[in-house]
Amino acid sequence: MKHIGKQTVQLLNPVTIDCTYSIVGPKESEGPLAKFFDNTIEDAFYDESTWEKAESKLNSTSINGCLCKSNKSVTDIEYILAGDLLNQCIASSFAIRDTNIPFLGLFGACSTMIEGMSIGSMLIDGEFANNIICSTSSHFCSAEKQFRFPLELGSQRPPSAQWTVTGAASVLLSNEGNGPKITHVTTGKIVDMGVTDANNMGAAMAPSAANTLKTHFEDTGRRPDYYDLILTGDLGYIGHDIVVDILKADNYDMTKNYNDCGILMFDREKQDTHSGGSGCACIGTVFSGFIYNQLQSKKLNKILLVGTGALMNATSCQQSETIPGIAHAIAIENI
Amino acid sequence: MKHIGKQTVQLLNPVTIDCTYSIVGPKESEGPLAKFFDNTIEDAFYDESTWEKAESKLNSTSINGCLCKSNKSVTDIEYILAGDLLNQCIASSFAIRDTNIPFLGLFGACSTMIEGMSIGSMLIDGEFANNIICSTSSHFCSAEKQFRFPLELGSQRPPSAQWTVTGAASVLLSNEGNGPKITHVTTGKIVDMGVTDANNMGAAMAPSAANTLKTHFEDTGRRPDYYDLILTGDLGYIGHDIVVDILKADNYDMTKNYNDCGILMFDREKQDTHSGGSGCACIGTVFSGFIYNQLQSKKLNKILLVGTGALMNATSCQQSETIPGIAHAIAIENI
Numbered sequence: 001m002k003h004i005g006k007q008t009v010q011l012l013n014p015v016t017i018d019c020t021y022s023i024v025g026p027k028e029s030e031g032p033l034a035k036f037f038d039n040t041i042e043d044a045f046y047d048e049s050t051w052e053k054a055e056s057k058l059n060s061t062s063i064n065g066c067l068c069k070s071n072k073s074v075t076d077i078e079y080i081l082a083g084d085l086l087n088q089c090i091a092s093s094f095a096i097r098d099t100n101i102p103f104l105g106l107f108g109a110c111s112t113m114i115e116g117m118s119i120g121s122m123l124i125d126g127e128f129a130n131n132i133i134c135s136t137s138s139h140f141c142s143a144e145k146q147f148r149f150p151l152e153l154g155s156q157r158p159p160s161a162q163w164t165v166t167g168a169a170s171v172l173l174s175n176e177g178n179g180p181k182i183t184h185v186t187t188g189k190i191v192d193m194g195v196t197d198a199n200n201m202g203a204a205m206a207p208s209a210a211n212t213l214k215t216h217f218e219d220t221g222r223r224p225d226y227y228d229l230i231l232t233g234d235l236g237y238i239g240h241d242i243v244v245d246i247l248k249a250d251n252y253d254m255t256k257n258y259n260d261c262g263i264l265m266f267d268r269e270k271q272d273t274h275s276g277g278s279g280c281a282c283i284g285t286v287f288s289g290f291i292y293n294q295l296q297s298k299k300l301n302k303i304l305l306v307g308t309g310a311l312m313n314a315t316s317c318q319q320s321e322t323i324p325g326i327a328h329a330i331a332i333e334n335i
Numbered sequence: 336m337k338h339i340g341k342q343t344v345q346l347l348n349p350v351t352i353d354c355t356y357s358i359v360g361p362k363e364s365e366g367p368l369a370k371f372f373d374n375t376i377e378d379a380f381y382d383e384s385t386w387e388k389a390e391s392k393l394n395s396t397s398i399n400g401c402l403c404k405s406n407k408s409v410t411d412i413e414y415i416l417a418g419d420l421l422n423q424c425i426a427s428s429f430a431i432r433d434t435n436i437p438f439l440g441l442f443g444a445c446s447t448m449i450e451g452m453s454i455g456s457m458l459i460d461g462e463f464a465n466n467i468i469c470s471t472s473s474h475f476c477s478a479e480k481q482f483r484f485p486l487e488l489g490s491q492r493p494p495s496a497q498w499t500v501t502g503a504a505s506v507l508l509s510n511e512g513n514g515p516k517i518t519h520v521t522t523g524k525i526v527d528m529g530v531t532d533a534n535n536m537g538a539a540m541a542p543s544a545a546n547t548l549k550t551h552f553e554d555t556g557r558r559p560d561y562y563d564l565i566l567t568g569d570l571g572y573i574g575h576d577i578v579v580d581i582l583k584a585d586n587y588d589m590t591k592n593y594n595d596c597g598i599l600m601f602d603r604e605k606q607d608t609h610s611g612g613s614g615c616a617c618i619g620t621v622f623s624g625f626i627y628n629q630l631q632s633k634k635l636n637k638i639l640l641v642g643t644g645a646l647m648n649a650t651s652c653q654q655s656e657t658i659p660g661i662a663h664a665i666a667i668e669n670i
Contacts, residue, residue, distance in 0.1 A: 002462050003413065007437050009463050050654055078338065079522060086648070087422040089442045090656075093525060093646035097659045102342050102522040104450060105646070105661075107424045107442040115439060119454060126461020127337050128344050187414060187437040190428065311428035311440070313421070319385055321425075324432045326440075 002125075005219025007186050007212075014181035014335060015121040017295075018072070018131070018174040020288035021065035023058055025140065025166025028277075028285070031266045036289035037167075038065055044141055044166060052086060055139035058168035058281075059084065059095035062288075063135050066170035074100060077172075078129035081116035083107045084137045084280050085164075087146065087313075091137045095168075101133070110205075110234050111188075112136045113169065113284040114307025114328045120173045121182040121330070130175045137168035138279030147198065147314055160200040162236045162262055163273035169284030180295040184220060184331035188212040190311065192324040198317045202239025202262070202275055205308040208325035209235060210246035212306060216329050217252060224252050228300045229259065231291065232327070233283035233308040236262040236276030261286035283307050301334040337460075340554025342521050342547075349516035349670060350456040352630075353407070353466070353509040355623035356400035358393055360475065360501025363612075363620070366601045371624035372502075373400055379476055379501060387421060390474035393503035393616075394419065394430035397623075398470050401505035409435060412507075413464035416451035418442045419472045419615050420499075422481065422648075426472045430503075436468070445540075445569050446523075447471045448504065448619040449642025449663045455508045456517040456665070465510045472503035473614030482533065482649055495535040497571045497597055498608035504619030515630040519555060519666035523547040525646065527659040533652045537574025537597070537610055540643040543660035544570060545581035547641060551664045552587060559587050563635045564594065566626065567662070568618035568643040571597040571611030596621035618642055636669040 004010050022037045029040035039061065046054040059082070067074065080099060082092040083106035096103050108115035116134030123129045141151055143164040149155040173182070191208035209232050217223060224230060224247075235243060240260040247254045261283045262276030287305060294300040306329045312321065339345050357372045364375035374396065381389040394417070402409060415434060417427040418441035431438050443450035451469030458464045476486055478499040484490040508517070526543035544567050552558060559565060559582075570578060575595040582589045596618045597611030622640060629635040641664045647656065 001465060003464075007413075052650055052654065078342075083440075083442055085423075087650065088420075088444065088646065088648040090646065090648050090651050093659055093661075094651070094656065097525045097527050100524055102524050103661060104454060104522060105418075105442040105444075107418055107440040109423065109440075119439060119458075122461060122463045123454075123457060126457060126463065128457045128461065129338075130336060187439060189435055189437050190432045192432050311423065311425065313423040313425050315387055315422065316425050316429070319387065321429065324428055326428075326438060 007215050008219035009185045011121060011125040011183055013125050014183045015124045016174045016177040016179045016181050017171055018177045018179050019066055019070035019172040020292045021062045021069055022169045022285040022288035023061050023167055024285050028165055028167055031271060033264060033290045036293050051139055051141040055091040055137050055142050056094040059091050059135060059137040062168040062170040063095060063099060063133060066133060066172050070172050072131055077101050077131045077133055079104055080133045081106055081120050082135040083112040085143055109309030109311055110278060110280050111307035111309035111326055111328050112280050114305060114330055117171060117330055118185045118187060118328050121185060124173055124175050132173045133170055135170040136280040136284045138164050138281040140164045140166045143279060157274055158199045159274050160238055162201055162275045162278035164279035165265060165277045165282040167281035167285040169281060169288040171288060180332050180334050182330050183333050186212055186216040186329040188327040190324045190326050192322050194322045196322050201278055201310045202236040203242060204310050204323035205325035206235055206239040206242035209306055209308045209327040210243045212327040212329050213247060214250055224254055227257060227302045227304045229257055230304045232260045232306045234262040234278040235260045235308055238275050295334060298334060303332050305330050305332060342550050343554035344457060344520045346456060346460040346518055348460050349518045350459045351509045351512040351514045351516050352506055353512045353514050354401055354405035354507040355627045356397045356404055357504045357620040357623040358396050358502055359620050363500055363502055366606060368599060368625045371628050386474055386476040390426040390472050390477050391429040394426050394470060394472040397503040397505040398430060398434060398468060401468060401507050405507050407466055412436050412466045412468055414439055415468045416441055416455050417470040418447040420478055444644030444646055445613060445615050446642035446644035446661055446663050447615050449640060449665055452506060452665055453520045453522060453663050456520060459508055459510050467508045468505055470505040471615040471619045473499050473616040475499045475501045478614060492609055493534045494609050495573055497536055497610045497613035499614035500600060500612045500617040502616035502620040504616060504623040506623060515667050515669050517665050518668050521547055521551040521664040523662040525659045525661050527657050529657045531657050536613055536645045537571040538577060539645050539658035540660035541570050541574040541577035544641055544643045544662040545578045547662040547664050548582060549585055559589055562592060562637045562639045564592055565639045567595045567641045569597040569613035570595045570643055573610050630669060633669060638667050640665050640667060
């Protein structure tokens with residue numbers, strides 16, 4: 001068994017992140033991380049007739065872009081692991097339909113990218129594959145329409161709301177190469193603290209992120225200061241602060257090197273996204289764009305990446321259910 | 336690399352199916368396989384206020400039932416792999432919320448159970464876990480409501496339609512024990528032959544099943560007659576016959592030992608389900624109930640289990656998209 005502690009796997013042969021590709025929408029391309037993305041679109045429809053088709057096309061572009069940037073061909077890839085927020089993950093399915101790569105579909109809500117990189121790195125370390133692509137997408141318009149209200153209503157968003165990132169990201173994991181490496185995988189449990197407000201996802205997901213972080217620290221014996229950066233997926237400003245508070249009570253100081261992709265994605269003053277960014281593509285594009293760049297240039301050498309997901313749907317909220325959260329963590333190091 | 340051929344993994348240490356648990360709804364408990372299920376419910380609401388909550392409770396019962404039947408405790412289980420047909424897989428999430436087991440969410444439509452057993456057996460063979468639970472569920476009422484029409488409309492179903500199985504199943508995979516063993520995993524690619532009729536899922540999924548079967552035969556060098564039984568997930572009568580036809584053209588004779596869980600689940604004459612059963616729970620409960628019993632009593636010793644999924648949603652059909660199919664195969668043998 002390759003487990004250390006309760007929920008963490010230490011990979012015997014750390015898995016290389018060979019290549020990444022990110023594509024984002026109009027609003028994201030005006031944000032502070034704009035220059036790090038591989039590609040941007042000017043119109044949310046991306047030359048398609050519906051937002052769902054546009055999201056799928058973003059996903060498709062990211063997969064093809066990742067393959068083009070790498071020196072691998074389609075036939076080198078044993079599996080593609082992907083999922084998204086659309087009902088029955090259709091953005092992924094329709095994007096992957098034409099790739100001719102064996103497909104394992106995932107649903108971890110906004111933790112999907114890190115769930116994919118977790119399973120993918122174990123499959124490579126276990127010698128079930130040499131190369132795996134992990135991909136995900138989200139789209140502000142398709143997500144609002146599906147989870148909240150028709151955009152045409154122009155509903156007012158409360159201050160706790162987050163803005164679903166329009167974009168897609170793909171990561172190519174490999175058993176060879178000199179890129180940054182995934183060394184540890186901590187798989188999370190569902191945590192539900194009873195939040196029922198679908199406009200406060202940060203609060204719903206923060207307890208699960210704190211739970212996975214604490215477990216990772218206990219399992220590895222590491223403290224938060226081991227890492228150059230600890231980065232959660234899409235907790236936004238509210239969820240970020242809750243994580244700091246919960247872990248402070250457990251004697252872990254998260255005030256020095258902890259940030260959230262939902263905070264990094266948009267400019268708080270100029271872009272008015274309230275509590276920050278969210279969506280599967282939030283951690284996907286921030287990692288594939290900005291963070292991977294920082295790892296390659298050795299400005300960052302040890303990071304802990306925590307994907308966070310809210311496991312609800314529109315029906316469960318209407319049926320007065322609470323919102324369960326989940327979080328998966330992977331350690332990435334230049335070694 | 337543990338791959339043989341293009342898409343098949345041969346497990347170095349075949350993974351034991353230690354225990355299974357199945358629970359089905361009222362209609363299924365009147366079918367020909369009734370006596371093989373562990374548990375049945377008399378009312379589709381299962382003492383809950385909504386069909387979605389009832390489905391989640393079925394899932395929860397199957398997970399707890401599987402743990403109770405085995406000699407394992409919750410703390411012996413490193414991962415639970417699960418998914419279902421409800422938007423954002425809420426039947427699984429809400430069922431697993433209280434288990435305190437690390438959770439990896441999957442979406443493979445009705446192939447989810449076999450996708451879970453595929454990933455689960457690789458994670459155990461790769462020494463990332465000793466014990467993994469794979470579970471899934473479906474519910475006729477929640478599925479009809481979500482994918483087709485409100486049940487209250489009493490819409491007429493065409494002859495090609497299938498009846499979503501109400502039920503849930505869980506399987507406990509282990510690195511030890513004397514049960515039947517998973518020896519090979521063939522992961523499928525998405526195949527889309529352009530079917531657009533959401534009331535003919537069998538036809539939409541059959542080409543992907545045929546593709547995965549053909550790939551499995553080529554990768555392993557086995558012919559159909561190697562197996563005592565080849566069993567697809569939920570192609571029903573129409574999809575079953577299409578698979579036979581496609582593979583006949585490729586020189587594989589599927590007329591001797593091939594059946595489908597959608598055919599086995601209901602009595603064609605008395606139960607009037609048109610083209611047979613479907614849903615994630617179809618292959619889940621037929622395997623966990625009837626087939627596992629036949630493997631344990633050595634009436635079957637070599638089977639090939641092929642989960643089949645239609646990767647669409649209600650919106651994609653309204654947007655005139657075709658219905659992509661996927662199929663994953665696992666070989667299970669008494670060795």
